Amino acid sequence: MIGNALKTVRKIRRKSPCSFISAGLVLFLVCFLGFNDKLLSHDAWVPASYRGHLSGYHNRDLRTIFLGGNVSRLQFKGTDNGRTAHKLFNFKNGRNLTATTELNLGKVSSQTDNLYLTQTDNDRKRRLPQAIIIGVKKGGTRALLEFLRVHPDVKATGPEPHFFDKHYHKGLDWYRSLMPETMRNQITIEKTPSYFITKEVPERIFQMSNSTKLVLVVRDPVTRAISDYTQILSKHGKSKSFQSSAFLRNDTTKINISWIVIRIGLYVKHLENWLSVFPLKQIHIVHGENLVTNPGEEVRKVQKFLGLEPVITDKHFFFNERRGFPCIKKKLKHKRGHCLDESKGRPHPRLPESVMSALRRFYRPYNEQFYRMTNIDFNWT
Numbered sequence: 001m002i003g004n005a006l007k008t009v010r011k012i013r014r015k016s017p018c019s020f021i022s023a024g025l026v027l028f029l030v031c032f033l034g035f036n037d038k039l040l041s042h043d044a045w046v047p048a049s050y051r052g053h054l055s056g057y058h059n060r061d062l063r064t065i066f067l068g069g070n071v072s073r074l075q076f077k078g079t080d081n082g083r084t085a086h087k088l089f090n091f092k093n094g095r096n097l098t099a100t101t102e103l104n105l106g107k108v109s110s111q112t113d114n115l116y117l118t119q120t121d122n123d124r125k126r127r128l129p130q131a132i133i134i135g136v137k138k139g140g141t142r143a144l145l146e147f148l149r150v151h152p153d154v155k156a157t158g159p160e161p162h163f164f165d166k167h168y169h170k171g172l173d174w175y176r177s178l179m180p181e182t183m184r185n186q187i188t189i190e191k192t193p194s195y196f197i198t199k200e201v202p203e204r205i206f207q208m209s210n211s212t213k214l215v216l217v218v219r220d221p222v223t224r225a226i227s228d229y230t231q232i233l234s235k236h237g238k239s240k241s242f243q244s245s246a247f248l249r250n251d252t253t254k255i256n257i258s259w260i261v262i263r264i265g266l267y268v269k270h271l272e273n274w275l276s277v278f279p280l281k282q283i284h285i286v287h288g289e290n291l292v293t294n295p296g297e298e299v300r301k302v303q304k305f306l307g308l309e310p311v312i313t314d315k316h317f318f319f320n321e322r323r324g325f326p327c328i329k330k331k332l333k334h335k336r337g338h339c340l341d342e343s344k345g346r347p348h349p350r351l352p353e354s355v356m357s358a359l360r361r362f363y364r365p366y367n368e369q370f371y372r373m374t375n376i377d378f379n380w381t
C-alpha cells in the first residue's frame with residue numbers, strides 16, 4: 001500500500017509540480033498546527049493561586065480571576081455542584097491581561113480549582129527601573145521596599161545599586177544587568193538613599209527616563225541624625241561623641257553643617273535640587289513615622305502613585321512587639337510574616353536634652369520650608 005502511495009506521489013510531482021508544492025504546504029501546516037497545539041497542551045495545570053510568570057491571583061470566591069501577562073489560552077477547571085466543570089478562554093492573538101482584567105468564570109468555582117495557562121509572549125527580561133526610592137538615608141527605605149516587594153507586580157533589586165552616584169561611569173547596560181527579570185506589566189524598582197543628597201543624580205535619572213517615578217521617605221531629621229550616628233557606632237565600635245561632631249567648639253548654637261549626619265537632614269535644600277529637574281508631582285513623599293505606625297496607609301498611597309492595584313492592605317501587616325515595628329505577611333493566608341533584620345530598628349543612644357533641643361531648634365526653619373515646598377505638614381517638633 002505504501003509502495004502504491006509513493007508511486008502516486010511521484011506521478012503527481014512529475015505531472016503537476018504546483019499542486020505537489022501546495023499539497024506539501026497544506027501537509028506542513030496541518031502538522032505544524034497540530035504539533036503547536038500539542039506544545040500548548042504541554043503546559044501544566046497549576047493551582048489557581050499560581051503567581052509565577054503571570055503574577056495571577058484570585059479573589060476569595062474564585063468567581064473572577066485577575067492576571068497580568070500576555071496569555072493566548074486560559075482554562076479554568078473546577079467543580080459545579082460536585083461535577084468537574086471547565087471554562088476556557090481563547091485569545092486568538094494573545095491578550096495582555098492586566099491586574100484589573102476580570103474574567104467571568106461563571107459557575108466554575110471551588111477551593112480546589114486549577115488554572116491551565118498558556119502564555120504567548122511572556123517577554124521576561126531585565127528592564128531599567130521605572131521607579132526609584134531615592135532616600136532619605138535611615139528614613140525607612142528598606143522597610144518600604146520590602147513591603148512593596150510583596151506586590152506581585154513589583155520586582156526589586158536586593159542590594160542598593162548606587163548607580164547614579166558611584167557607578168555612573170559603568171553605563172546603563174551595567175545598571176540594567178543588576179535588575180531582576182520582569183514581565184511587561186511589572187514594575188522594576190530599586191532603592192539607593194544616597195541619591196537624595198547627590199547633586200548630579202536628578203539630571204542623570206532624567207537622562208535615563210524623564211518619566212521615572214521617584215519615592216522619598218522622610219523622617220524627623222533629629223531622629224534621623226541619631227539613627228545615622230547609631231549606625232556609625234555599630235560599624236566602627238567606639239566613635240567620637242555625637243556632640244563633638246555635631247557642634248563647632250562644643251557650642252550647641254553652632255551646628256556643624258559640614259557633618260554629613262547633620263547635612264542629610266536639610267531636606268528642603270536637597271529637594272530644591274530635585275525640583276530643578278523633576279516636577280513635585282513626580283516625587284511621592286512617604287511619611288517615615290507613619291510608615292511605622294500605619295504602614296498600610298503609606299503603602300496604599302505608594303501603590304496608587306505607582307499605578308499598582310491596591311493588593312497590599314492593612315491585613316498584610318502585623319506589629320511585632322519585641323521589635324517594636326510592623327512586619328509583613330507575604331500572603332494573607334500565612335501565619336508568620338517577614339520582619340526586617342536586627343540592623344533596622346536599633347536602640348538609639350540617649351542624648352542630653354540640651355543637645356536634642358539644639359538640634360530641634362536648628363532644623364525647625366528648614367522643616368517649615370520643607371512643609372511649604374511639599375504642601376505636607378510632617379509635624380516634627
Ligand SMILES: Nc1ncnc2c1ncn2[C@@H]1O[C@H](COP(=O)(O)OS(=O)(=O)O)[C@@H](OP(=O)(O)O)[C@H]1O
Pocket residue numbers: 136137138139140141142143193226227228230291292325326327340343344345346
Ligand atoms: N517595619 C520596620 N522595621 C524596621 N525598621 C523600620 C520599619 N519601618 C521603618 N523603619 C525604620 O527604618 C530605619 C532604617 O531606615 P533605612 O532602611 O532607610 O536605612 S538605610 O538608609 O537603608 O540604612 C530604622 O531606623 P533605626 O530605628 O534607627 O534603626 C527604623 O526606624
